[in-house]
Amino acid sequence: MNFKPIVIVAGEPNSIFFEIFLKAFKENKFRSPIILICSKSLFLKQAKSLKQRIVYSELKSNFFLSKNYNFEKLNIIDVKYTQRKSFDKISSKSNNYIHKCFEIGLKIMDKKITDKFINGPISKKSFLKNKFSGITEYLAYKTKTKDFAMLIYHKNLSVAPVTTHIPIRHVAQKISKTDIVKKVKIISNFWKDKFKLKIKIGVTGLNPHCESSDQFNEDKNIVLSAVNYLKKRNYNISGPFAADTIFTKNNRKKFQLILGMYHDQVLTPIKTLFEYDPINITIGLPFVRVSPDHGPNENMLGKNSSNYTSILNSILFLDY
Known part of the structure; x- marks a missing residue:
């Protein structure tokens, strides 16, 4: 059986990504070929520093x-990036490099060679520069996707926030019945397509104890209204x-x-x-995009002691 490749954009060059990827790749045999888009020279330099062979x-x-291309277990697409040290501080120097890596990855998705996409950790402050609140929004913009959702998945319990990486003072203004309904529909469709199940969703309120001393109560006027609307349409919520x-x-x-605000x-x-x-x-993109649920973790660079479970689970999720 031929498995479609998993495309991985390495992300921030000065993150723990290469370390955790090397650990996951070394200790587990994946069925799907991997296409890693990164700086080959930096990847090999960091691998040497971490005493890893690949x-x-x-x-x-x-x-x-x-028309005649074949994939090995690990395939590297080299994107040039110059850095003297194996590990350095995160800066905007890498922004063009990261953009190029994403562009190549998205072009492969556009060619329908595969629908499996992973990106390594990104520094939102350095790379996104307040243009997007997160990589979720960045990829939605790049793929011209209007309706999407950020899902933190675990086999025992998953969560999704209605709003993502925005200051807490803006949350109440950004919540609407329409957005809640859209998120639930996208998540429900994903569960049906991926797991062949009708998902059971619990929704949190916005305010402590779902109560408010203000004249306008978001939990009653927005959240409850959305839940009742979806219940009438046979959603298990x-x-x-x-x-x-x-x-x-x-x-x-x-x-x-559990859907949170x-x-x-x-x-x-x-x-x-x-x-x-x-x-x-x-979810909601033209392909399945997954990433480890943590940031670059600059403080752990070069220490070779980072936990690789999330990148391992990301690859396993797409290893079909």
């Missing part, structure tokens, strides 16, 4: 123009529930996914429960 084949960035109790053992076991409301508990196991999936 066997690979090199691909041209336009390999798909030929309930809420709003107080965010401080929905993740307790007896409550969370009722759901496959903002990032830390649901990502904090999911990472507390499952630590490095969850993966980040952007």
Whole structure:
């Protein structure tokens, strides 16, 4: 059986990505070929520093123009990037390099060679420069995707925030019935297509205990209204529930996914429960985009002690 390749954009060159990728690749045999888009020289330099050896084949960035191409287990598309040290501080110097890596990856997706896409950690502050709130939004813009959702997936419980990487003071203004309904529909369709299941969703409120002393109560006027709308359309959804109790053992076991109103409301508990196991999936794109659910972790550069579970789970999720 031929497996479509998994395209991996390495991301920030001065992150722990090469370390965790090398560990995952060395200890696990994947069925799908991997196309790694990165600086070959920096990859090999960091591998040497980390005392890791790797066997690979090199691909041209336009390999798909030929009808006769074959994939090895690990295939590298080299994107030039000059750096004297194996590890350095994160800076905007790498921005053009990261853009080029994404462009090549997206071109491969556009050619329909595969629909499996992973990116390594990115420094939002350095790379996105406030133009996009996160890579989810960056890729949605690049693919002209209007409706999408950020999903933090774990086999036992997943979460999704209605708003993503925005300041907390803007959250209430960004929540609407329309957005909640769209997120639930996208997530439900993904679950049906991927797992052949009708998903059970619990929804948090915005305010503590779903109560507000203000005249306008978002939980009643927006969240509850959206939940009731979806219930009438046969979605298996309930809420709003107080965010401080929905993740307790007896409550969370009722759901496959908890939809929260903002990032830390649901990502904090999911990472507390499952630590490095969850993966980040952007759903709604023309392809399946996955990434490890953590950042570049600059403080761990070169120490060779980073946990590689999330990148391993990201690859395994697409190894079909």
